[in-house]
Amino acid sequence: xxxAIIILTSIGLVAAVGLGVASRVFAVQVDPLxxxxxxxxxxxxxxxxxxxxxxxLAELLVAGKAGIDACPVMSDATRNQIAxxxxxxxxxxxxxxxxxxxxxxxxxxKAKYEYDGVPTCxxxxxxxxxxxxxxxxxxxxxxxxxxxPFGAIAMVDGLPAVNEAKCTACGKCVKxxxxxxxxxxxxxxxxxxxxxSHDKGKFVRLGCDIGCIACGKCVKTCPVExxxxxxxxxVIDETKCIGCGKCATVCPTKSIVDQAGPHYTARIxxxxxxxxxxxxxxxxxxIGGEKKQLHSVDAAKCVQCHLCHxxxxxxxxxxxxxxxxxxxxxKPRKAKKPAAAQQQEAAQ
Numbered sequence: 001x002x003x004a005i006i007i008l009t010s011i012g013l014v015a016a017v018g019l020g021v022a023s024r025v026f027a028v029q030v031d032p033l034x035x036x037x038x039x040x041x042x043x044x045x046x047x048x049x050x051x052x053x054x055x056x057l058a059e060l061l062v063a064g065k066a067g068i069d070a071c072p073v074m075s076d077a078t079r080n081q082i083a084x085x086x087x088x089x090x091x092x093x094x095x096x097x098x099x100x101x102x103x104x105x106x107x108x109x110k111a112k113y114e115y116d117g118v119p120t121c122x123x124x125x126x127x128x129x130x131x132x133x134x135x136x137x138x139x140x141x142x143x144x145x146x147x148x149p150f151g152a153i154a155m156v157d158g159l160p161a162v163n164e165a166k167c168t169a170c171g172k173c174v175k176x177x178x179x180x181x182x183x184x185x186x187x188x189x190x191x192x193x194x195x196x197s198h199d200k201g202k203f204v205r206l207g208c209d210i211g212c213i214a215c216g217k218c219v220k221t222c223p224v225e226x227x228x229x230x231x232x233x234x235v236i237d238e239t240k241c242i243g244c245g246k247c248a249t250v251c252p253t254k255s256i257v258d259q260a261g262p263h264y265t266a267r268i269x270x271x272x273x274x275x276x277x278x279x280x281x282x283x284x285x286x287i288g289g290e291k292k293q294l295h296s297v298d299a300a301k302c303v304q305c306h307l308c309h310x311x312x313x314x315x316x317x318x319x320x321x322x323x324x325x326x327x328x329x330x331k332p333r334k335a336k337k338p339a340a341a342q343q344q345e346a347a348q
Contacts, residue, residue, distance in 0.1 A: 101193070
C-alpha cells in the first residue's frame with residue numbers, strides 16, 4: 001500500500017514539474033497593450049464586429065487592422081479610452097440604431113388566415129407567405145426580441161419596439177428577421193418611410209391601412225429631391241435628406257414617420273456677423289444678406305430643417321413658432337480654443 005502511494009505521488013510530482021516547464025517553454029507571449037484593450041472591449045463576443053471574439057478584435061485594434069469604431073456595442077467613452085491607449089484620434093459619429101421598417105401592428109394589419117403553427121417568424125414565413133395581410137410585413141412572433149442580447153426590443157401590440165438607449169446596433173435583429181425589416185440607421189437620421197411593401201397601392205390597402213401606396217406626394221413635396229419611388233415604395237436617400245419632415249406631413253397613410261420634429265422657422269437676430277455660413281447651409285436659398293452684414297430669413301421659403309441654427313457659431317439664429325415665440329434658443333457661442341492649443345494645432 002505504501003509503495004503504491006509513493007509511486008503515485010512521484011508520478012504526480014514529475015507530471016507537475018513537466019507541466020510547469022512546458023508552460024514556460026511553450027508560453028504564448030501576449031502584448032500587454034492587447035490585454036489593456038481587451039479589458040476595455042465589451043467582452044460579450046456577439047460577433048457584430050465580424051470577428052470571432054472580443055479578444056481577437058483587441059488584437060486587430062492594436063495591430064492597426066481595425067478601426068476604433070469597429071465594435072458597434074462600445075460606448076463613445078470606451079472608444080476614446082482605447083484611442084488614447086493606442087495614440088490615435090477618434091472622431092465621434094452619430095450612433096447607429098436598429099429601425100423597424102414596418103408599422104403593421106395588430107391595430108393596422110389584417111390577417112389572411114389563422115396561423116396555429118410553430119410560434120416563430122421564421123416558421124410562419126414559410127407557410128403560404130405568412131399569415132399577415134401584407135406579404136412584406138412583420139409577423140409578430142418576436143424572433144428579433146429573442147435574438148437581442150441587450151434587451152433593447154419589446155413587443156408592443158404585436159410589433160417590435162426598439163429602445164434606442166439600450167440598442168447597441170449589434171445587428172442581431174437584422175439577421176433574425178426573415179423578412180429583412182430591420183436596418184441599422186444613423187441616430188441623427190430621424191425621418192423614415194416605415195414600410196417595406198412593394199405591392200401596388202390597391203393591394204397594400206387590402207392588407208394594411210398604414211402602408212406606403214406609392215402615391216408620390218412625398219416625392220413632389222421634398223425640397224431637396226431626396227425621395228424616389230422604387231418598385232412601388234417611397235425610398236429616402238439619407239445622404240440628401242435634411243430632416244425637414246415635409247414628406248411626413250403630406251403622406252396620406254402616415255407611413256412616413258418624422259421623429260426629427262417639432263419643426264420651427266429660423267429667425268436671425270442682431271448677433272449676426274454676416275459670416276454667410278447659414279446661407280451656405282440653407283438648402284432652399286431662404287437666407288439672404290451681404291457678407292459682414294446682418295442676414296435675414298424668408299419665412300415663406302424656410303422649410304424648417306434647422307440646418308442654419310445648428311451651423312451658427314455666434315448665437316444669431318433662433319427657432320420660432322407661427323406667433324414668433326422663441327421655441328429653441330440660439331446654439332451657444334462656439335468657445336475659442338486657448339492660444340496654446342491653437343499654436344499646437346498649427347505646428348501639427
